Amino acid sequence: NAGVTQTPKFRVLKTGQSMTLLCAQDMNHEYMYWYRQDPGMGLRLIHYSVGEGTTAKGEVPDGYNVSRLKKQNFLLGLESAAPSQTSVYFCASSYSGQGKSGPQHFGDGTRLSIL
Amino acid sequence: KQEVTQIPAALSVPEGENLVLNCSFTDSAIYNLQWFRQDPGKGLTSLLLIQSSQREQTSGRLNASLDKSSGRSTLYIAASQPGDSATYLCAVPYNQGGKLIFGQGTELSVKP
Numbered sequence: 001n002a003g004v005t006q007t008p009k010f011r012v013l014k015t016g017q018s019m020t021l022l023c024a025q026d027m028n029h030e031y032m033y034w035y036r037q038d039p040g041m042g043l044r045l046i047h048y049s050v051g052e053g054t055t056a057k058g059e060v061p062d063g064y065n066v067s068r069l070k071k072q073n074f075l076l077g078l079e080s081a082a083p084s085q086t087s088v089y090f091c092a093s094s095y096s097g098q099g100k101s102g103p104q105h106f107g108d109g110t111r112l113s114i115l
Numbered sequence: 116k117q118e119v120t121q122i123p124a125a126l127s128v129p130e131g132e133n134l135v136l137n138c139s140f141t142d143s144a145i146y147n148l149q150w151f152r153q154d155p156g157k158g159l160t161s162l163l164l165i166q167s168s169q170r171e172q173t174s175g176r177l178n179a180s181l182d183k184s185s186g187r188s189t190l191y192i193a194a195s196q197p198g199d200s201a202t203y204l205c206a207v208p209y210n211q212g213g214k215l216i217f218g219q220g221t222e223l224s225v226k227p
Contacts, residue, residue, distance in 0.1 A: 004158075033214065043159075043204070043217040058214060090158055103149055104206075104215060106158040 002026050006091050006107035013081045013114050021076040021110050023091030030096045032074040033058075033104065034066060036087040043090065049074055050096070081114045088112070117142045119207060121218035128195055129226050136190040136221045138205035143183045149215070150179050150190050151204045159204065163190070195225045 004025045013019060023032065034046040035058075045058030049068040063085060065077045074093075078085060088111050092104040118141045128134050138148070147166045151159040163172045163179040165188070171180040178191040188205055202222045206215040 035215075042219045043206075043215075045214050048214055092159075103161040103164040104159075105161060106151075108158040 004091055004093055004105050004107035006089075006110050008110060009108065010111045011113070013078075013112065015081060015083060015114060017081050018077070018079050019081065019112075020078075021089055021091075021112075023074045023076070023093075023107060024072055025074075025091075025093040025105070026072065027093060027095070027105065028071070029093035029105075030071075031094045032068065033092045033094075034064070034074065034076045035090045035092065036060065037090060037109075038087050046076065046089075083114045086112060086114045117145075117207060117209070117216050119205060119216050119218040121203075121205060121221050123221060124219065125222040125224075127224040127226065130195060130197060132195050132225075133191070133193050134195055134223075136192070136203050136223070138188040138190070138218055140186045140188075140207050143186050145183065145207045147208060148179075148181055148188050149206050150177075150188075151206065153202045153204060153220070155201075162203075192223075195223075197225045197227050199223060200225050 007022045030051050033048040035043045037043045044060050047066040049055045052071040055066045067075045088109045090109050091107045094104045095102040120139045122137050149164045150162045153159050165172045165181040176193040181188045202220040204220040206217045
């Protein structure tokens with residue numbers, strides 16, 4: 001009963017390094033999302049996907065790229081990490097049907113520090 | 116632009132009290148509203164989702180109501196317990212695609 005799984009759980013990077021955060025869901029959901037959570041800013045949408053092979057920008061997409069090559073996986077990439085990207089990153093997924101989306105299910109987050 | 120506000124930002128109550136958390140949104144044309152719980156260092160757990168055509172949803176000791184015309188939702192917690200201590204967030208979707216706009220949350224502390 002995994003739900004939404006994020007890897008890694010913690011990571012420390014140096015400025016300019018790159019990395020990829022992996023999100024996997026086993027609920028056969030069409031929609032997947034990446035959010036970041038920062039003190040005083042709440043949760044903000046970075047990118048999202050409404051199906052395999054599709055991606056779209058959210059509220060704060062700059063500095064990030066995403067890919068959805070398989071329905072169950074949604075990857076978030078940082079090409080050149082900056083201290084402003086220090087945050088907790090959450091992946092979520094939801095089903096779609098009858099033109100509506102269902103409740104979003106969240107992973108436990110990835111805590112990323114950029115030095 | 117849709118904005119979601121939660122008041123109060125923090126709430127401390129003794130165990131056993133019934134309490135209400137508030138959520139307001141500026142654009143009443145929403146598809147649904149979702150309430151989440153977040154424990155420290157953890158992800159979000161979905162508590163209740165109310166579709167735009169519904170007035171309320173119940174799950175155990177939780178009851179969420181929705182009044183689209185006034186742009187408000189409330190989460191009622193009956194007979195609060197220390198295990199209810201967490202941050203509670205409400206969120207509404209941008210559109211049918213489900214992208215959520217979150218409130219800042221209410222941090223609840225239930226004292227034994």
